[in-house]
Amino acid sequence: MFSSLKQKQELQLGSLFVVLTIICFLGTASQLLTHLQEATFPFILWWILKTFVSTTVLWVPIAIGANQHQKQFNRQITVLALWIVGAITFTWAKFTTQPVTTTAQPSPELYVVQQVFITWFICSGFYLFAYPLQKICHRWSTVTRRHWLIGFSFIFLLINLISGYDAFGFHRGTSLIWFIYLFALGDWLANDRQWLKKWSNIRYFFLTVISLLFAALITWLNMNHVNYSPHNDLTPNTHYLLGINPYQPFLLFTCLIMTAWLLRGQEGNHGDQLFSIMGILLLNLLGLPMLFTPLLLPQTSWQTIIILGITITVIFSAIMILINFLGNKINWQLNYWDLLQKLKHFSKHYWPVLLTYLILWGITLASFAILWNGEFTMIEWMLTERPKIITVNVLIGFAIALILMSITNRWWLSSGLTVILYLAWLSASVLKIAARNEPIIPTDISTLMAPGEMLGMVNKWIIAFTLVTVAIALAASWQAEKCYGKNCRFNPATRIIIAALSCAYLFSFNFANHSNSIIYKQLQNIDDTPYFYSQLRGAKMNGTLLQFANNIDVHVMSKPTGYSPTTMARLENHYMKVGAEINQNRTHNSVGNQNLVFVLSESYADPAKIPGMKISGNPIPYLHQLKKQTTSGLMLSSGYGGGTANMEYQALTSLSMANFSPTLPTPYSQLVPYQKRTFTINNLFNYSIGIHPFTANLYNRKTVYKKFGFNKFYHFDGGDKLTYTSKIHNSPRVSDDSAYKEVTLNLKRHPHGKFIQLATMQNHMPYEPTYYAKNNYHVSGKGFNTPKQKAQIETYIQGIHYTDQALKDWIHQLDELKQPTTVVWYGDHLPGIYHGLPMGKYGTQLHETDYFIYSNAAARKLNHNRLTWQHQLVGPNNFAAMALAQMDVKVSPYYALMTEIAEKVPATSLPTNGTAKNNSAHQGGIDFVNAQGKHVKLTAKQKKLFHDYQLVQYDLTAGHHYLLKNSFLKQIAK
Incomplete structure (x- = not known):
């Protein structure tokens, strides 16, 4: 029936490609269905499919390079038409080499074709222009190309296997350099067939099987679902590892061995041309699902399309010109065998x-x-x-x-x-x-x-x-x-x-x-x-x-100029006098039976202040009303989307993060556990309690609270047991209402004259739309780029509305207490959910949270309805001095200095043009922001006062502790 064995081989090979094409097409076409249904392909089928697709994406550029019969452009019009369609689709789909996500978690199925479309697009171009590209390659001899490509490949494989580095700009298998490299490999293999025949079929077979097993194993490992909880279920992370990564060394080796094995017996015929043609058609089918990506990705402007096209053209032309120049001007030679002998000698x-x-x-x-x-x-x-x-x-x-x-x-x-x-x-x-x-x-x-x-x-x-x-x-x-x-x-x-x-x-x-x-x-x-x-x-x-x-490179704080025993003694005397002047207008010699509560409200900030974003209603009416009646304003946070413990540290110690070294981004973990003695506002009280309705392992809070002298610490990791732990609907966090009830319960207990530190959890990330039964508030305008981000913001706003309701009930409960109680309530930072707002332009607004200092009815009566600052911008390090002022308590020299800082120095913070860096070292620097939200420079008097502040902070933390004594820290100034 067949005229020759050659035709049989070609028909068998073509049939194999058709079968594999059908399997791959059915698998990739099912992607869109998996977005609508919960069921997915069994694990083993995805594994086989991903291995096959990965190998195909690698093999097609090699096959095109191996096709040495393309001077007469067969199927030129068809391929050119496909290329035009592909170019339009590629630019329309923006950057389709990135995985597409339509839900909260990435789709593992869409990873299958992550690089297929870009491979199809570039390989179509290679197929059209293969002949001139091969002419450039043939400027060097086959032996020279063999030595260079083998040496180059060996170095690439070694670097990638040992360290995983992105060698030679291959960029995970999607760059033009990578495809040129694969094309050159195919062209060399097609022209070096006599060298390929040195190995027997048995050796090729075993090498292919071993390499394919390793490649399949790596692909299997890379496609697995990884789910871990870095914050004890606080922010669970889910990853689908790439299962279509042609940058994997064993996949490349498999493709090269298989291609060499097929080519060694094909000399003199056109079988290699069949490889490239069938490969292009296969990629067309593999790339079909990418035609739907414009429906899943944001629209791209025509300006971007034009710029992208021009950039690709210029880069491609420049590379071709450079290769042509190097081929003509430089004689590339590599003594490959000598290098191999040296490697053997070293081994x-x-x-x-x-x-x-x-x-x-x-x-x-x-x-x-x-x-x-x-x-x-x-x-x-x-x-x-x-x-x-x-x-x-x-x-x-x-x-x-x-x-x-x-x-x-x-x-x-x-x-x-x-x-x-x-x-x-x-x-x-x-x-x-x-x-x-x-x-x-x-x-x-x-x-x-x-x-x-x-x-x-x-x-x-x-x-x-x-x-x-x-x-x-x-x-x-x-x-x-x-x-x-x-x-x-x-x-x-x-x-x-x-x-x-x-x-x-x-x-x-x-x-x-x-x-x-x-x-x-x-x-x-x-x-x-x-x-x-x-x-x-x-x-x-x-x-x-x-x-x-x-942790080796951790430096607490640079020594301020002039630091010495004499200087610190002078400062102690000076602020003893300043404190005596302040105390002339204060009534109480100590906090006595007054209670003080610090409430760190997790991620709380008025969303109405986000630039360009509108909300359908007012989710926090009670807070707005309360702030008009008491000491209140905005707090300048040192972080955005994180750094809770840093704001807590500043509020309790009155020390500023901005004064510390950039290598000390988290004092709770890096400083406090190793201090022999600390001083915090709770040390002025008879009894102090910490409350945090979550794990206490983060930020080393167990050790820190013990070091700070807290008598009790209520949390979920042993220790003192929380009484109120209710949650709202499907939210995984303890509600603010429960947290406030826990505070009230402890306020009623003896002894009185206590300090309570509460860090809430209700509004901590993430913000899943399923947390609450209904989201009553909707946003428009700026602050989000996708529907998912919009939904997160609306869930967050619903959460702070529940906080507002709980706050209203709690303030009413406080007013019924007979014990004088003052509350310092503040948001620690904004949630990290406002996307699309440049920090360089809106840095100050994205670091401003709400605060108030409220005294209950008993405290107002005792302290003659005393108020301090009204509607001011302050830092968390100012809260202790402000609270003592509202409680009408006389101050020590230490709090005399802190009162001066609060009254005379603008709000102090780390630079607000970046995000929180409590995970690693930051750039450092200090921002001073006035009540109007403007960055200002200090006057000469302010500089002197702030330098005194730095001297004291250095002495208490990194210095010789000349002032770490009760006469400076606790005893009232006279």
């Missing part, structure tokens, strides 16, 4: 070095498994999505091994000691996490000064087992050194160089939090986030070694 003599690196890598991966409690999806996430973080941890240990090697010139001994130290480090980290829910950080090094006390907390059998293990490991290292160590020696010059480089690498972490340093920028590039507010989470995300290194 033969220094394989113990490579073995040590692999051992350290394995121990590091095992440490992540321990930190994540063996959760497979989280381990694979670290392995596939955060390999750079793993590499940094390994390099820290490897640098220690190199330093020991430079000293001893005995690699087995050096590596053995390093492995022992690393395992001991991990064991100590696990023990500390079990005891204190925190990994080892630099401040723990001081415990080494008391080894007996530390070892006394460890089981004796563990100590004995550790000593035996260390002895065995040292003996094994010494024996290996005698047997295999002679060939692994470094000359003196090499030892000096590796010691210098290793020490420089480790020493560079001293600048890890300096925003202008190279190490800081590199750590940012690999997504290192220290999470200072939760050191355990930082260890889980970054590894124990890197998290330790993140």
Whole structure:
């Protein structure tokens, strides 16, 4: 029936492509249905589909490059028409290389075709212009191209496998450079068939199977669903790892082996042309679902389309011109075999070095498994999505091994000691996490000064087992050194160089939090986030070694000019006199039986103040009414969308975040636990209580509240048990109404004259539309870009409406109390849900929250209805002094200074042109904002007063504590 075996082969190959095309088309066409239905394809089918699509996306550019018979443009009109349609669709769909989301969580199905459309678009162009491109490639000999491409590919694969870096600008498999590279590989394979025939079919078969298994395994790992809760169910994160990533090395290797295997027997025929034609048609079908993306993405302006088209044309032309120039002017030669021999020589003599690196890598991966409690999806996430973080941890240990090697010139001994130290480090980290829910950080090094006390907390059998293990490991290292160590020696010059480089690498972490340093920028590039507010989470995300290194570069505060015992004694005398003047107009010598309540209302800020956004109604009428009747105004927050504990710290201590070093973004975690003594407003009262209806592990609150001298702390992690924990509808947070009832209950208890610190939770992110039975408020205008963001804002507004109702009831309850009670109530920061508003333009408005200071009926009667500041912009560090003024309480020298700061210095904050940086170091700097919301500079008198403030803050936190005594902090000035 068939004229030749060749026709049979081509028909079989074509039939195979048709079958695979039908399968792939049915799978990708089902995407739109999965948006409407809950059911999805079984896991195994998605795995097979994603592996097939990934391989196809990689293979088609190679096949086009391998087609050497395109001078006469077959199917030119058809492909050109497809290209025009593709160009229009591509620009219309904006950037279709990004995954499309239509719900709160990403769609795993749409990841399947993430790169298909852009591959189809570019490969259509390659097919049209393959002949001139191949002419450019053929300016170099086949042998030269072989050496360069093999060497280039080896380096790419090695870099990607070891660290996951985006080498050579390939940009995850979507850049033009990547496609040119694949095209060049195909062209070389088609012209080097005699070299390809050196391997037998059996060898090709086994290489293909092994490579395909690894590629499928990686694709399977990358498509898994990762779900973890970084804040103890506060903000659950869900990730669908990429299952269509042609940047994966084993996928590339699979495609190259399969193409080489097919081409080695096709010399003299046109089978390779069939590959490229069928590949283009296959990509057309794979790309069909992307035709629907304009329905799911925001519309793109014609200006953007024109600019995009011009940019692509210019870049493509420039690359072609550059390649043509280099091909004519430069003689590219690479002694590939000589390089290979050098690699073999290095491996033969220094394989113990490579073995040590692999051992350290394995121990590091095992440490992540321990930190994540063996959760497979989280381990694979670290392995596939955060390999750079793993590499940094390994390099820290490897640098220690190199330093020991430079000293001893005995690699087995050096590596053995390093492995022992690393395992001991991990064991100590696990023990500390079990005891204190925190990994080892630099401040723990001081415990080494008391080894007996530390070892006394460890089981004796563990100590004995550790000593035996260390002895065995040292003996094994010494024996290996005698047997295999002679060939692994470094000359003196090499030892000096590796010691210098290793020490420089480790020493560079001293600048890890300096925003202008190279190490800081590199750590940012690999997504290192220290999470200072939760050191355990930082260890889980970054590894124990890197998290330790993140905490090395922590500097509390720069020493102000003039700091000395004499200067501080002068300041104490001066503010003793200032306090005496203030106290002439105050009645009470102490707080006595008065109560003071600080209420940090989570993420509370009037949404009506958001620039350009309109609300259908007033969700907080009671707050607006209350603010007209008492001390009130706006608070200048130091954060946006985060940094709660920082506002709490400033309110309690009266110290400003703006005065601290940028390397100290979270005092609760980085400073307070290590201070010998602290001073806060609650120290003036007979009894103090902390209330936080959530976990107390975040921000180290358990330790902090104990250090601050709180007598009780009500929370969900043991300790004192909360009485009121009701929630609103489907919201996962304890309601503000319950939180206020908890405060009232404790106010009624003895003794009186107490301080209560409440941090609410009701309005904390996220803001799911399903939280409340009905959202009665709707927004329009600016502040959101998508329907999802709009829904989040409306849910948030409904939440603060419930807060307003609860506040009204609570104030009524307070007025019925016989105990004089004053309340400082403030929002800590705006929620991070207002998108599309540039922080550089609206920074001040996006950092202004509401506050008021209210005295109940008993307190108003006792203090003669005293009010302080009305409708002013203040900082959280001003609240304690303002509260004492409203309570008519005389002040100590310390609060005399704070009263002067509150009255005479504009509101102080970190720069408001950025967002909260409590996860990592920030740029630093100080903003001063007046009552009109304008940034101002201090006058000469204000500068002197603020310098006094900085001197006192430095002395109490980082200095010699000359003023850390009751005569300055607590005793009234006379």
